[in-house]
Amino acid sequence: MKYFMVLLPMLDEEKSKQYRQDHLDYIAKKDEEGHVFAKGRFVDGFGGMVIYIAEDLAHAESIAKEDPYVVKEARTYEIHEWEMTTRAVLPE
Incomplete structure (x- = not known):
């Protein structure tokens, strides 16, 4: 499996709230399926980011x-x- 960073820039703030x-x-569903490594929003209002775990780019893009x-x-x-390098202890 590979890691794919997906930026989610804001297009429409009202739709985003909706x-x-x-x-x-x-x-949450993708996380339960084992496809989410990390996720979160940017505090400056830009949008958010998800790091997906997928077989290849096509699979990650279909999720996104x-x-x-x-x-x-x-x-x-x-x-x-995303080719991750870290000293952190990662979940298996």
Whole structure:
């Protein structure tokens, strides 16, 4: 499995508020499936970021495109494969 960083820049703040719970529920589901490494919002209002765990770019992109924020055009997305290096102890 590989890691993919997905930026979710804000397109429409009102839609973002409207679909926030749908987005959070979707991310929780993907987390339960083992596809979320990390997630969070940017405090400056830019949007948020999710680091997905996926087989390849196509798989990660399919996950990102199904996020309600993207589907409802509250946010757009930008995706990059992430080669993680860390000294932190990671969950298995």
